[in-house]
Amino acid sequence: MLYEDKSSNTRYLLNLVDTPGHVDFSYEVSRSLSACEGVLLLVDASQGIQSQTLATYHAAKEKGLQVVPVLTKIDMPHAQPEECMLSLSALLDVDPESVLLTSAKSGIGITDVLQTVVDRLPPPEANRSAPLKCLLVDSYYDDYRGIVCLVKVVDGRISPGDKIVSAATKTSYDVQETGVLLPHRSPTPGLHGGQVGYVIAGMKTTTEAKIGDTFFHPSKPVEPLPGFQEVRSMVFASMYPTDDCNFDDLRTAMGKLTLNDASVSTQVENSGALGMGFRCGFLGLLHMEVFHQRLADEQNMQVLVTAPMVPYKIIDAKGNESIVETPADFPESTKYYQVEEPMVEASILTPSDYVGAILVLTNDKRGVQTNMVYLEDGRVALTFLLPWQEVVTDFYNELKTITSGYASLNYREVEPQKADIVKVDVLINGKVLDALSFVCHRSKATAAGRALCLKLKNVIDRQQYEISIQATLGAKVFAKERIAPFRKDVLIKSGKAVGGGDITRKQKLLKKQKEGKKRMKTVGNVQLSQSAFWSVMSK
Known part of the structure; x- marks a missing residue:
């Protein structure tokens, strides 16, 4: 955006990056910090400092960036700006006088924020006469122009007609257009050192x-x-196209979103039950849900998503280590192996009234409390060591439920720990349904397996033959459900009893029916519909 300083009659081009607040998008925050000269740290005056606020502040300080604290929504009925400023001073050592008070709804303080950016944040350091050095910050797909690159010119100058080379792929491109964002694309004769803008260079594929x-x-x-910091996926799930789209369409859609x-x-990857699909890695459960929703909203792709799984380290009898990201790759229970599961240090900020409920929840999730600090504003800062698998399985939603939405969560990865993790297979009429296999802690395998079998019993259509649903741990069947077949009374024909009083005739008919049912069960193929599969996988 363009901003004019009234005192000096100088126009400034300001590039603002709005970063997500949820911890799953910490990579976006880290990437944005690497491309910026300063930070506006926004704090909701009606909610106070959140766990993510602290994490973002410390990340900005580690990169040596100037931080300007800003209180938002100060005109809300429940806003407490004075308490928030005291919390900022206590937790972040911020001078309360330096905190800006704003409301986007009523326009309070917005001009002050822009003027503070000009006055307190340093301009980018750049050498315009040096050779071109241009950082690719982001990109997106335009239906008419192809791939549009959002760049930060560190040194030198880039103009339409220039030939540029990618350091990563060694591919050369002819620059077709350059410009700045106001926030719409506005073409310019070029971009020089210190500027942020866009470049269209005729890239043909999304992987470039x-x-x-x-x-x-x-x-x-x-x-x-x-x-930027190399990203490491924390949650893995498979996505398969439904009947409404095919695999090639899904490949194209995913390429545009990535x-x-x-x-x-x-x-x-290829699943025997669901066909061709993709094994995808995400930063967290919300990240996965957002990507899934973007496929539907932006690309009109309806897909099935399997249960999320975290990467486990497997150590076999010879000491060889491997990373397992899918249940199919998990070793058989008959083999000797050790499992190390990823752990996170979870920081929770909550009103003191909810501490008891949180302790119960974290104990159920195999968590270990490591710290508890009571703050001056009546809140408590809790720290736990938690298995990452327990966090991704609806921990955030459960935390919000038991605290009426007042608690906030932040976490960071720590060293993995050894755990008794096992693989549970689901069999339908003796055949393993690989898409429903899952891994979990041994203490929770029985309950999870029984719950899944019961769900399947409720969604699978009844057939002419008996359907057996089993959950197994290795060779041991620990949960079983049965769907009874449709039954025709073969002893009645045209409303009359068959065989009269001849018992041998009746036994012969019943035996023939039983053998027929057995043959049907052998050759029958139980079909799990897309809607049934989704209802089983969803909470």
């Missing part, structure tokens, strides 16, 4: 735009910029 890449002129090669969400990893 690698976030964090460096562009330079082929005649003046430069050392690539450090780029253009501006580089934190999603994708790999083609």
Whole structure:
């Protein structure tokens, strides 16, 4: 956006990046911090400091960025700006006088924020006469122009007609258009050092735009910029196309979405039950849900998503280590192995009234409390060591429910720990349904397996033959449900009894029916519909 300083009659081009607040999108925050000169730390005056606020503040300080604290929604009925400023002072050592008070709804303080950006945040350092060094910050797909790259020019100048080279792929491109964002695309004769804008260079495929890449002129090669922190997927789930779309359409749609969400990893896989699909890696459960929803909203792709799973480290009898991301790759229970499960240090800020309920929840999730601090504003800061698998299985929603939405959660990865993790298979008429297999702690395997069998019993259609649903742990069947077949009374024909009083005739008919049912069960194929599968996988 363009902002004019009235005192000096100077116009400034300000590029503002709005980062998500949820902990699942910490990679987006880290990436944005790497491309910025300063930070506006927004705090909701009606909710106070959240766990994510503290994490973002410390991340900005680690990168040496100037932080300007801003209180928002100060005109809300339940806003407490004075208490929030005291909390900022106590937790972040912020001068209360430096905190800006704003309300986007009524426009209070917005001009002050923009003026503070000009006065307190440093301009970008750049050498315009140096060779071109351009950082690819983001990208997206335009139906008419193809791939649009959002870049930060660190040094030099880039103009339409220039030839540039990607440091990551070594591919050269001809620059077709450059411009700035106001926030719409506005073409310019070029971009120089210190500016942020867009570049259209005729990239043909979505895989060519690698976030964090460096562009330079082929005649003046430069050392690539450090780029961004390498992302590590924390949750894995498979996505399969439904009857309404095919695999190639899904591949194209996912390629477009991963253009501006580089934190999603994708790999083609084939399921015997669901066909061709993708094994996807995400930063967290909300990240997975948002990506799934974007496929439906932006690309009109309806897909099935399997249960999320975290990566486990498997150590076999010879000491060889491997990372397992799918239940299918989990070793058989007959083999000797050790499992290390990923752990996180979870920080929870909550009103003191809900501490007891949170302790009960974390204990059920196999958590260990490591710290508890009572704050001056009546809230408590709790720290727990939790298995990551327990966090991704609806922990956040349960936490919000028991605290009436007042608690906030933040977490960071810590060293993995050994755990008794097992694989549970689901069999229908003796055949393993791989899409429903899952891994969990041994203490929860029985309850989870029984619940899944009961769900399947309620959604699978009744057949002419008996359907057996089993949950197994290795060779041991620990849960079973039975769907009774439709039954025709073969002893009645045209409303009359068959065989009269001859018992042998009746026994012969019943035996023939029994053998027929047995043959049907052998050759019958139980079909699990897409809607039934989704109802089983959903909470």
